Amino acid sequence: MENKKLKLVICWHMHQPHYRDGLDGLYRLPWVYLHGIKDYTDMVAHLENCPKARVVVNFAPVLLEQMDDYAKQMRDWLASDVAMCDPLLNWVSGENAISTDLEQRFEIVQACQKAFAPTMIDPYPAFKSLIMMSQCDENTPFEESKGLSYFNDQFFIDLLMWYHLTWMGTSLRLKDDRVKALIKKGNLGQHFSPEDQRTLIKVMADAIEGIIPRYRALMESGQIEISMTPYGHPIVPLLIDFNSMKDALPHAPMPLSDAYPDGYERAKWHMEKGFEVYEHYFGTKPKGVWLSEGAISSASVGLLDHYGIQWTASGEGVWRHSCEASHLDHHDIASKRALYQPLQHASQKCAMFFRDDGLSDLIGFQYKDWKPEDAANNFLHNLHNIAEFLGDKVEDHVVSVILDGENAWEYYPENAYYFLRTLYEKLGKDERIDMTTFSDALAQEIPLRHLPILKAGSWVYGSFSTWIGEPDKNAGWDLLVEAKQTYDKVVASGTLTASQKQAVTEQLAICEGSDWFWWFGDYNPAGSVKDFDQLYRRHLEKLYQLLGERPPEQLQIPLSQGGGEMDNGGVMQRGIS
Numbered sequence: 001m002e003n004k005k006l007k008l009v010i011c012w013h014m015h016q017p018h019y020r021d022g023l024d025g026l027y028r029l030p031w032v033y034l035h036g037i038k039d040y041t042d043m044v045a046h047l048e049n050c051p052k053a054r055v056v057v058n059f060a061p062v063l064l065e066q067m068d069d070y071a072k073q074m075r076d077w078l079a080s081d082v083a084m085c086d087p088l089l090n091w092v093s094g095e096n097a098i099s100t101d102l103e104q105r106f107e108i109v110q111a112c113q114k115a116f117a118p119t120m121i122d123p124y125p126a127f128k129s130l131i132m133m134s135q136c137d138e139n140t141p142f143e144e145s146k147g148l149s150y151f152n153d154q155f156f157i158d159l160l161m162w163y164h165l166t167w168m169g170t171s172l173r174l175k176d177d178r179v180k181a182l183i184k185k186g187n188l189g190q191h192f193s194p195e196d197q198r199t200l201i202k203v204m205a206d207a208i209e210g211i212i213p214r215y216r217a218l219m220e221s222g223q224i225e226i227s228m229t230p231y232g233h234p235i236v237p238l239l240i241d242f243n244s245m246k247d248a249l250p251h252a253p254m255p256l257s258d259a260y261p262d263g264y265e266r267a268k269w270h271m272e273k274g275f276e277v278y279e280h281y282f283g284t285k286p287k288g289v290w291l292s293e294g295a296i297s298s299a300s301v302g303l304l305d306h307y308g309i310q311w312t313a314s315g316e317g318v319w320r321h322s323c324e325a326s327h328l329d330h331h332d333i334a335s336k337r338a339l340y341q342p343l344q345h346a347s348q349k350c351a352m353f354f355r356d357d358g359l360s361d362l363i364g365f366q367y368k369d370w371k372p373e374d375a376a377n378n379f380l381h382n383l384h385n386i387a388e389f390l391g392d393k394v395e396d397h398v399v400s401v402i403l404d405g406e407n408a409w410e411y412y413p414e415n416a417y418y419f420l421r422t423l424y425e426k427l428g429k430d431e432r433i434d435m436t437t438f439s440d441a442l443a444q445e446i447p448l449r450h451l452p453i454l455k456a457g458s459w460v461y462g463s464f465s466t467w468i469g470e471p472d473k474n475a476g477w478d479l480l481v482e483a484k485q486t487y488d489k490v491v492a493s494g495t496l497t498a499s500q501k502q503a504v505t506e507q508l509a510i511c512e513g514s515d516w517f518w519w520f521g522d523y524n525p526a527g528s529v530k531d532f533d534q535l536y537r538r539h540l541e542k543l544y545q546l547l548g549e550r551p552p553e554q555l556q557i558p559l560s561q562g563g564g565e566m567d568n569g570g571v572m573q574r575g576i577s
Helices: 031-049 061-080 087-093 102-111 125-134 146-150 153-166 170-175 177-187 194-220 236-240 242-247 263-282 298-306 316-325 330-334 357-369 372-396 413-429 438-443 471-493 498-511 515-519 526-547
Strands: 006-014 055-059 224-228 311-314 343-345 351-354 398-404 433-435 449-451
Touching: 006 031, 006 372, 006 438, 031 061, 031 170, 031 194, 031 413, 055 061, 061 087, 061 194, 061 263, 087 153, 087 194, 102 146, 102 153, 125 153, 125 177, 153 177, 153 194, 170 177, 170 413, 177 194, 194 224, 194 263, 224 263, 224 438, 236 242, 236 263, 236 298, 263 298, 263 498, 311 438, 316 330, 316 343, 316 351, 351 398, 351 438, 357 372, 357 398, 357 413, 372 413, 372 433, 398 438, 413 433, 471 498, 471 515, 471 526, 498 526, 515 526
Parallel strands: 006 055, 006 398, 006 433, 055 224, 311 351, 343 449
Antiparallel strands: 343 351
């Protein structure tokens, strides 16, 4: 019966953009290290605790580099009191004294509330009381924060310590005696000392330093597969051809430029730089590539063929559009039978898997409100229904569940610890389900179905609407195209040294990342839009500086204002973090 099991591949995508400001070297947002101590540690702990759980973990190379950088900075501070490049870290460590400056105090209070209150603030009465004492929330205008001038330094130290303790992964809170002691002390109403601050940094350094080696060990044991995203997390089909947006958005306005200059070569650079970083940390080359945001096109899959990549994956919307255009059997499409058959486009070799949006979104958005046992049972029940529907050839099919490995968990009690533990345990014991990886499924010679027409799109709505085709997003592309044209001119002049060319090329890659365009638009929260808008323009300004060119005046003008209230109740889950 072993070969009659339904193959299940769960793929967790770990990704954060480049948060380090090119102009002053400071990390403008703390999400790399906060997700490191909370999500990346918990996710690997679950796998270590359940050896039968087999999954794919996808890392963006730019995230790997930033985690490594954070670990080194924390170690340098612990060893030699070298200030770190993250203001929040320097405040919580005590490296930077709490200023009497009201703006800084307001900034600290605002920063320490960037978490989902029902699961990360409310369960800790001591932490919640500090926030209530401040009388400032995320909507409080700065002019109404003058009361913060009356608090002593200890108030802010306690607030910062509690904020970081609530971001600790459940695996750390349950097993690390240092974390237990700090939480116990805070719950007793005692103030945190300089020694406590140093202990906290040691805990975080240990956690972040161990993340990559722990995942590598699981990969080398054969329990997991680690795939990658192109280096800077660009939308590869759009780099190659802006017109690819028209497959799903034929009437949407395009950027002023017809194309991104030499975009195919830039896509190749992101692939090759990604391979370099991946090999540095994992000692080999990946077999699979999750193109950023599951954004694929015929040209981008051809690029994967060029590098001998075995598989890629995308969303159900792309699958449906492509199947309908290819006139595959209507019953197979309507019943989603073909969704569980990996596809090959035209004469291309790279296998394409497509996420089951329903199952993936149950984990991403719905199960947070369920009891862990009920949620895990429901997930298995859905898989059993699929297996029964597929019938005698069930072993020839793969159900793909693909989602963020970080952003959903803060909406679950206990960081989804008990849900994920229960889910892995039940899946590992289930006699009808084979938890596997994409590469292993292909190694078992699972049948591949031919797809004559591949419609370009992403996992979000099956289109590129999240990154292009709207005024603010197109304006962002216009600024990037202008910067790329300046880059091409200066590089062609031959005036840059080898090291200078490397620096400007890597800075350009940061500017080409997808996250900037994700946030532009009036449907996103104003605060997050402001943060990403400003950082994007500063990255572009740094690029011009490295090129020895004067930045355009336009870079001083915000691209987007935001103003929406998007949360994790919809497909646009990216959260404040």
